[in-house]
Amino acid sequence: MTDRLEMEVHVTDAQGRPISDATLWISTARDVGLKTGEPNLEAMQRIATRYASQNDFLSAGDLTVAVFRRTDVEGIYREDHEARTSDKKYPYVMAAIKRGYQAQAIEGTAMLNRRHTVTIRLQRDPQAAPIDPRMEELDRLMALTRAPLAGEDITSEARMRRLEQAKGQLQALAQTLEKEGKNDEASAAYWQLADYPSVTNKTSADGSMRIVGYANGGSGPQQDALQLKAIALNTRTPDLQIDKRIMAKGFSRHDIRTKEHGLAYLEAFNEVANNPSAAPVLPRTYEVAIYQSIRWTTPGEACALLQRAYRFEPFMMPLKRWRARLDDIRAMDIRHGLPARPCVIDGLPST
Structure with missing residues (x-):
């Protein structure tokens, strides 16, 4: 029998309301310490607090201690995949990051072959600068790309159209912020736009469109142009x-x-x-x-x-x-x- 890791991470505010498009920085905690560079709880909290303000611009490899994952529109991140450990345990250290909130790190152990659910409650940061409410819209639009909606087929034409619509809204948001002189907010929107997933599709025999592949933004002339726009506007990252x-x-x-x-x-x-x-x-x-x-x-x-x-x-x-x-x-x-x-x-x- 193949062992599996089945884990759900719920990110909420202090009142238990889900927080969409929160970022999770996750490290395995099987061998924490300076030898491996894998952070213990104290180190993860320190690093998350230090870099939370740069969250819109982080990507894989920027922080060598973590991989980045995102919650969906319901504030949930799910893992469900094969896992091999001698003791059927999956220890972890992770931090949840969201604009306007204090970063929060936790540690725990998930048992393989059992559903493991953990909730991270974030507290509002009293020292956070006022947030343009349109940045919440930015987060909502990006959350739509993370996982299908309940009952949604990830290969369906409906999902493809929804992603295209959300991308258009994100482009309009970036342009509006830029026109209004909200340069750092616009910079974040353009940077996220450069990482917006693209889809590969094909026409089925019945004439409908189906998604056959996904790819995050990254390299390419269009992505480079968006990143250069973000760099030109940015004043603090x-x-x-x-x-x-x-x-x-x-x-x-x-x-x-x-x-x-x-x-x-x-x-x-x-x-x-x-x-x-x-x-x-x-x-x-x-x-x-x-x-x-x-x-x-x-x-x-x-x-x-x-x-x-x-x-x-x-x-x-x-x-x-x-x-x-x-x-x-x-x-x-x-x-x-x-x-x-x-x-x-x-x-x-x-x-």
């Missing part, structure tokens, strides 16, 4: 601010291959990361900066950045990657014809 600075210097925001490009990235990174009033840069962004520093600067500069990154967030990388970067810095000394000088990260576990 660190990754987009770094991209804006790099492009202003005449470089691509992708594929760093030259010293000039790498140093331009480091300059933009430092301008944003050193701004005390700016939101914190992402773990992935730190990693890119570390790689560029190792490649193009001095061992001392690279070591200082690596130490700074660890002080900022030890769960940025698993232990083996921290050690690999230390090895890279030792190799820099050899490459520069210098005597090997160890770069030491205070607090880094030895095993």
Whole structure:
């Protein structure tokens, strides 16, 4: 018999009302700790609180400690798939994120072959800035893409038309926000639009249309144009601010291959990361900066950045990657014809 994980996560407000299109950051908790980089409950709460304000712009890989999932229009996220564990247990650590609410992390264990239901109640954030109510509409439109409605066939022409209609509404919302000078709100809408799912369809023998495949937005000229629009409008999201600075210097925001490009990235990174009033840069962004520093600067500069990154967030990388970067810095000394000088990260576990 094949074991299965059947889990439902309900996200609600303090009164128990469902919250649609809340983001869930989920990590398996089977082997938490600095060795694996998988966060324990304390680390997940810290990371979720730190980056919740950037939630509209996050994607896979930005936070190395989590995968991103979303609740549907009923505030529910479902998992139902095969799972293999020796003890038939699925431990997890997860956090729920929603604009206007305080991020909340939880931990637990789901038993395989049993339905496991957990509810995360979010409290309103008293320090949150006023939210344009149209951002709730943005969330509702994106929630419609996450899962079919009750009784809806995911391959049906009706679902295809509904997705097309919601996309048109999202485009109109982004354009309206832009025209009204709501630049950061418009930036979020355009960024989400770039990630809006596309469908592949075919005509059946009876002439009806059927969905035969889904794909999230990502790469391609249309997605790139939407992301560039979001970058141009944005005033406060660190990754987009770094991209804006790099492009202003005449470089691509992708594929760093030259010293000039790498140093331009480091300059933009430092301008944003050193701004005390700016939101914190992402773990992935730190990693890119570390790689560029190792490649193009001095061992001392690279070591200082690596130490700074660890002080900022030890769960940025698993232990083996921290050690690999230390090895890279030792190799820099050899490459520069210098005597090997160890770069030491205070607090880094030895095993």
